[in-house]
Amino acid sequence: MFEYGHMSTAAVLTPEPVIDEPAARSTQSVQQLQARIRSMQATKLDSRLIPTHPAIAGLLPGGGLKQGAVYSVERSAMLLMTLLAGPSAAGSWCAVVGVPEFGVEAAQRFGIDLERLVLVPHPGDDWLTVTAAVADVMGVVVTRPPKRATDSSIARLSARLRQRGATLLVLGSWPQSEAMLSLSQSQWHGIGEGHGHLAAREVTVTVTNRVTGRPRSARLWLPDADEQVRRSASASAGFSTMPREATG
Amino acid sequence: MSPHTRRAAPIRIPADAALSPRHPGGGELPGATIPRVMVLWCPDWPITAAIHEARPASDAVALIDKGLVYASSAAARADGVTRGLRLREAQARCPALVVLDYDPAVDNRVFEPIIAGLEQLTPHVQVLRPGMCALRVRGVAQYYGGEKGAALALAGRMDELGAGQTRAGVADGIFTAEQAARGSRGGHGRVRVVAPGESAAFLAPLDVGLLDDAALVTLLRRLGVRTLGNFAALPADDVRTRFGEPGRRLHALASGRDSWPLVPRTPPDDFDVVIDFEPALDRVDQVAFGVRTAAERFIDALTAAKLACTAIRVELLSDAADVSERVWLHPRSFTPADVVDRVRWQLQGSGVIDAGLSAGIIRVNITPEAVDAIGNHESGLWGTGPDERIHHGLSRVQSMLGHGAVLMPSIGGGRTLGDRQQLVAWGDRPVGVRQVAQPWPGRLPVPLPGTVFEPRHPVHVFGAGGVAVVVDERGALSAAPAELSAGATVLGIGSWAGPWPVDERWWSQDARRCWRFQAVDSTGCAWLLVLDEGGWWAEARYD
Known part of the structure; x- marks a missing residue:
């Protein structure tokens, strides 16, 4: 009790609260509490990352894809395949639900093992049930919601994913995603006006963290002329935490 | 039930008996009992079976094996189409010739229901080869009042079952009875009975080439031994010293001392399940419900026989006389629920579960297509790893959405993207995949x-x-x-x-x-x- 009184006296005496307005102070404490809650919740999940492509891992919160988390990917099959390739090569089974136009051969070229890839192209209205059933047994599940799911069913699915340790990649938006990955400033190389062919693409990948709301982006070859995905050496489009790799 | 769906019966050949430890010394010792045997023989069995299976338009039929005529029908033989002729020459001799590929499986498959029909009259039938079977004559001879009467009755029964002009021979031992059946003539003389103890005299004038050992026969001919009687006249000890144990056995056959016992076949267990609906059911869920108990009975019977089923054949007969038939594979082994699922998927096709059917279903027939010893399918003490979990999860999705909803991708040959990606339902195996290793000029450049x-x-x-x-x-x-x-x-x-x-x-x-x-x-x-x-x-x- 005394200590409490002492501390409160000290707090009053410090100059900062005098400068801060009460609203800002409450915001700060809310943020601190949220960070504390997050850190307590996240201790188990942060420790379990699934193999992620190094060019993208640095952009993701926590340094890679987490087990039991949901990520939303905006309309890019190649980015999706890059994310799937790591866990697939490490022996995970992958499932793609509700994406009938998933390019199988491109997936193989990106390094996804077709022996451990399962497609459910037309789940219909049962897409949420099917996704949950598949997530019970698969390491990574891709799904595309045909319509918005209810909050309660999303919460149920999230709990199931956490319990099973499966990672869900959603094509489109998802309310409780860990992060949102999107592409912009796509630039194709190797093709001219009536000559050449599509050979390589430079693109800016932006990862928006749900919690902090701060986007991180990097310029990537997706893919380069050798069908590899790597950081581009040209002018970066934004903040990057990873040291840039040398490019040829 | 049609003969096509029945599994080929296991054919026991007399060689089994030779290896059997119960009969170590053969049987040619003096005083050993030589059984009285009846052999029923259907001449031109491959032709009869092929006609039964393919139903060709013409009478002149030839079976071709490796480009040569393997067997020909009587009408074709009348035009000079004989065994060993080249295909083109056979067609030149008989322009109306219908040419079919020889398939030993057809021989066995068509003969099986005939044996099953014969077993209704007498048990303990031994199938010597497709088109020829042997049985112990004692019981039937007493029943029919004589060996000849019994042989006529059984041969007549074989004819009724569609075996063609069956001939019969009754003699001491299988070998002699077979030669008697072959030596009989058609019509009323189609039964030949060799009296007990007359075997050696009956065999003596026959050609030595009847013995089933080409090297020995060639050698005997060069030695001037041309008939079975000549061969039998050689001292048994000398034959054994010169030709060893196989020679001794053939020498005993030629002397009419073939005492190998009959090895009757064990009729194969019938695991087929037939469910009749009266009146016809026209809803998928009703049929699926009606099949459920039968599916449990089906799997229980297989389990009791220590078998696990990895493929089933489902036949659906509707009251519009449509037959839908399909083989369903299973990556592991069938459970009753899996069987019900397959019936349901076959009924609904691409439709939804509670859809009505175009015609009512009156009969469902479930046949095991491939079985395996249950020991190979036993799960380990700690489970069999992640694959089992994945199979259960995907089967659940399949039972929700249908068999074709869960797909495994693979890459096949082709130029367009659609050609190259092959999608196969979970549990099926890919069929007719074009080779991806071939060059396929004109396909898309990478990246794809x-x-x-x-x-x-x-x-x-x-x-x-x-x-x-x-x-x-x-x-x-x-x-x-x-x-x-x-x-x-x-x-x-x-x-x-x-x-x-x-x-x-x-x-x-x-x-x-x-x-x-x-x-x-x-x-x-x-x-x-x-x-x-x-x-x-x-x-x-x-x-």
Whole structure:
């Protein structure tokens, strides 16, 4: 009790609260509490990352894809395949639900093992049930919601994913995603006006963290002329935490 | 039940008996009992079986094995088509000849129901080879009042069952009885009975070539031994010293001392389940419910026989006399619920679960198509690893959505993206996959598009002035593409490449000819466009 009184006296005496307005102070404490809650919740999940492509891992919160988390990917099959390739090569089974136009051969070229890839192209209205059933047994599940799911069913699915340790990649938006990955400033190389062919693409990948709301982006070859995905050496489009790799 | 669905019976050949430890010394010792045996023989069995199976239009039929005539019907033989003739010469001798491929499996399969019918009259039938069987004569001779009467009755029964002109021989031992059956004539003389103890005299004038050992027969002929009687006259000890144990056995046969006992076949267990519905059921869920108990009985019977089923054949008969028949595979082994699922999937096709059927179902027939010893399918003490979990999870999705809803992808040969990706339902094995290792000139250069539209989307491509872009016969573009429009969306085309001609199978009916383009739109997204007779299509997107 005394200590409490002492501390409160000290707090009053410090100059900062005098400068801060009460609203800002409450915001700060809310943020601190949220960070504390997050850190307590996240201790188990942060420790379990699934193999992620190094060019993208640095952009993701926590340094890679987490087990039991949901990520939303905006309309890019190649980015999706890059994310799937790591866990697939490490022996995970992958499932793609509700994406009938998933390019199988491109997936193989990106390094996804077709022996451990399962497609459910037309789940219909049962897409949420099917996704949950598949997530019970698969390491990574891709799904595309045909319509918005209810909050309660999303919460149920999230709990199931956490319990099973499966990672869900959603094509489109998802309310409780860990992060949102999107592409912009796509630039194709190797093709001219009536000559050449599509050979390589430079693109800016932006990862928006749900919690902090701060986007991180990097310029990537997706893919380069050798069908590899790597950081581009040209002018970066934004903040990057990873040291840039040398490019040829 | 039709004979086609019945599994080929296991054929026991007398060699089994030779290896059996119960009869170590053969049986040619003096005083050993030589059983009285009846052999029933259907001449030209391969031809009879092939006609039964294929039902050709003409009487003149020849079976071809490795380009040579293996067997021919009586009408073909009348025109000079004999065994060993080359196919072309046989056709020249008999222009009306129907040529069929020889398939030993057909011989066995068609003979099986005949044996099953014969076993209704007498047990303990030994199948010597397709078209020939042996049985112990004692019981039937007492029943029919004599060996000849019994042989006539059984041969008549075989004829009724569709075996053709059956002949019979009764003698001491299988070998002698077989020669007696072969030596009989058609018509009333189709039964030949060799009295007990007369075997040696009956065999003596026959050619030595009847012994089933080509090397020995050749050698005997060169030694001047031309008949079985000559061979039997050689001292048994000398024959054994010179030709060893097989020679001794043949010497005993030639002397009419064939004391090998009959090894009757064990009739195969019948695991088929037939469910009749009266009145006919016209709803999928009703049929599935009606099959459930039978499916449990089916799997229980297999389990009791220590078998696990990995493939079943489901036959559905509707009251409109339509027969739907399909083999379903299982990556592990069937459980009763899996069997019910397969019946349901076969009924619903691509429809939904509670859909009505076009015609009522009156009969469901479930046959095990492939079985395995249950020991190979036992799960380990700690489970059998992750595969089992994945199979259960995917089977659950299949029972929700249907068999074809869960697909395993693989890459096959071909030029278009749709050709190259092969999708097979979980649990099935791929069929007719074209070789991916072949060169396939004209396929797309890498990188490949991540989004392959199925079906492809119709689009329009316009030139600078808003005129549609076309390609002429020589592959020249009418204008440089400038705009890409799909529905109300219009995108500018930045860079593009093409046209690349794809001219597939121009020599055949399913010829396909189109022009391919790659185009990058103003948003930086790239497209694979195809122009054919139907216009422009967006086949894939590089995104």
